[in-house]
Amino acid sequence: MRTAILVSEVAPDSQDGPPSKKSRVEERRSLFVRSLPSTATNESVADFFSQHYPVKHATVVVDPKTKESRGYGFVTFTDADDAVEAKAKLNNELFGGRRLRLEVAEPRHRAGGPGVVKSRIAEEKKKREDDLTEARKAPKLIIRNLPWSIKSSDQLSKNFSKYGKIKFSDLPNEKGKLKGFGFITFRSKKHAERAMIEMNGKDIDGRTIAVDWAVSKEEWQQKNPKRTTDNSTTIFIRNLPFTATNESVKEHFEKFGPVRYARIVMDKMTERPAGTGFVCFVKDDDFKACLKSAPRPRLPVKTAKTSVLQDESVDTDGRYTLDGRVLSVAHAVSKEEAGRLAEAGPAARKTEDKDKRRLFLLSEGTIPTNSPLYGLLTPTEIKLREQSAQQRKKQVQGNPSLHISLTRLAIRNMPRNMDSKEFKQLARQAVVGFASDVREGKRQALSKEELARGGAEDREAEHRRKEKGVGVVKQAKIVYETKDGKKVDEKSGAGKSRGYGFIEYSSHRWALMGLRWLNGHPLKNEAGRTVRLIVEFAIENAQVTSRRRANEHRARQKRSEIAQNGGNPADKRGNKPVTGNKGQAKVEKVEVETEEESSKKKDAKEKLAQRQRIIGRKRMVRKNKKAGR
Structure with a gap:
């Protein structure tokens, strides 16, 4: 359009009506020249082109x-x-430091000419046709932010059928997974307008839906073209603290220079920080300086302990350490390139050193501040959770022998009137409840990565569990103590619950399901008040865990040997088991001795419990006497 205007400004032969033969010849001999420098003049342009052709x-x-x-x-x-x-x-x-862009000059019709009249008539006709086509279109609505509980188009229609007759409903999905939005087509535009006004912003199963007129894909793309942003000065950050925010990351990297933006990557499944993010610098020099000075990843050494926590030998000046974690910085790539690398790199990533301490599980159990569940917590419970997170972080930082268990959960803020039997029943209920929530669409199922996290050890444990025909809960233990603060067994009856305990599942899969269902689960305490459980993966000592596993392995081997020998234990020298009457007598003697020992231990425990109860009553009597004086 600009070309036509400029031709009219300089073409002296242009007049109303069709162009003359002379003007048509002139137009074929004229070029429209773009990208001229500001210093260009008629003479300088003529001199430049006349060096090549007559002008x-x-x-x-x-x-x-x-x-x-x-x-x-x-x-x-x-x-x-x-x-x-x-x-x-x-x-x-x-020409003058700029590259010329040449085009053949095109004419335009003068205002009021026949061409303009025809053009106006055509435009008006097209507008009338477009309006008629739009009016004939069936009124179609798009509904966004749908809850996962709506799994079929019929369920979607039920929520809108009260506003009028529905012609068609659709719930798009990709490979069986819902996309979170749907379409409703009404027979009447009046009914569609009413549905849009009344349903927009309404809550369905805890989610606020958004209702608007649906447009075609082509029209949407024209109105919302893809934005192309220059990300050449963007860095990708790994190993970010799970407590980091966009503001804290931006403030941290402003040490290197002005920052355009900082973004934390959120996990779509858990709606929690994923431990990665992006920072875009304003200046290219600051971006390059940040990459150049970044700590280089060290080659894996078998004798070295890998850690994601602060390491002064890696980050000497502390510029790449945020909240005690050494950040890994790299040049950010496009989404397409990242996808290609993700497909090409699984085999290579398997050989990389893994975080054997499993510190990534420290954040599991944290409730985000923007979560609806967070709003249900009392100030005391929020404080307890914050203190627990700080204490756990301090523990793993101070002792490299500590690691996070894959199968053992630590539960706090428990009702003190709950016993171990009820506790174990709750642990079983958690796994069943999680699976039910997934089926009903209230929760997301565990990802493939989470299911494969336990590895061969989990598969072996699950195989043994199925062979024995036992449940998924290995142990549910509540910690009891006396008035002196000494830990005692629950069966002794001499102690009171400390309000916390441990649940051990047979594999990581069940533990993760149990944690996500139990965390924040409401229970009534002895006073009738509602308390919400604080559930985290337990911190364990690697040496103690190793010894316990070795003992379990030896016990399994011993049971296997006894089973292979027909129930007769072999002697310590490895000789064959004794058979016949003598052997039978020997086995019976061992069994009798074992039963006697068990009986003696039981009697000893009962005597201890009785003694402690007597001591407790005497202390109470003395205390009452002193109070009476």
Whole structure:
């Protein structure tokens, strides 16, 4: 359109009505020249082009106020063939430090000419046709932010059928997974408008839906073109603390220079920080300096202990350490390139050193501040959770022998009137409840990565569990103590619950399901008040765990040997088991002795419990006497 206007400004032969033969010839010999420097003049442009072909005249369009070139103009050659050759030869040639862009000049019709009248008639006709087509379209609504409980188009229709007759409903999905939005087509536009007004912003199963008119994909893409942003100065950060925010990361990296933005990556499944993020610098020099000084990943050494926590030998000046964690910084790549690397790299990533301490599980059990569950917590419970997170972080930082268990959970803020039997029943209920929530669409199922996290050890444990025919809960233990603060067994009856305990599941899969269902689960305490459980993966000592596993392995081997020998234990020298009457008598003697020992231990425990109860009553009597005085 700009070209046509400029031709009219400089073409002296242009008049109302169709162009004359002379003007048509002139147009074929003229080139429209773009990207002229501000210093260009009619003479300088004519001199430049006349060095190659004969030029009739050249015109540079200037600004009326500044009298400087507006960056474009026209050149008319004496011959039409010269104009064609000049366009092919001189396009992108340098002139005054800028590369010229040449096009054949096109005419335009003057205002009021026949061409304009025809154009206006055509535009009005097209507008009427578009309005008619739009009116004939069936009124279609798009519903966004749908809850996962709506799994079929019929369920979606039920929520809108009260507003009028529905012609069609659709719930898009990709490979069986819902996309979180749907479409409703009404028979009447009036009914669709009413549904949009009344349903927009309404809550369905805990989620606020958004209702609007649906448009075609082409129209949406025209109205919302993809934004192309220059991300050449963006870095990708790994090993971010799970407590980091966009503001804290931006503030941290402003040490290197001005930052355009900082973004924390959120896990779509858990709606929690994923431990990675992006930072975009304003200046290229600051971006390069940040990458150049970043700590290089060290080669894996078998004797070295890998750690994601602060390491002064890696980050000497502390510029790449945030909340005690050494950050890994790299040049960010495009989404397409990241996808390609993700497909090409699984085999290579398997060989990389893993975090054997499993510190990534420290954040499991944290409730985000923007979660609806967070709003149900009391100030005391929020404080307890914050203190627990700080204490756990301090523990693993101070002792490299500590690691996070995959199968053992630590539960706090428990009702003190709950016993171990009820506790174990709750642990079983958690796994069943999680699976039910997934089926009903209230929760997301565990990801493939989470299911494979336990590895071969989990698969072996699950195989043994199924062989024995036992449940998924290995142990549910509540910690009891006396008035003196000494830990005692629950069966002794001499202690009181401390309000916390441990649950051990047979594999990581069940433990993760149990944690996510139990965490924040409401229970009534002895006073009838509602308390919400604080559930985290337990911290264990690697050496103690190793010894316990070795003992379990030896016990399994011993049971296997006894089973292979027909129930007769072999002697310590490895001789064959004794058979016959003597052997039978020996086995019976061992069994009798074992039963006697068990009986003695039981009697000893009962005597201890009785003694402690007597001592407790005597202390209470003395205390009451003192109070009476």
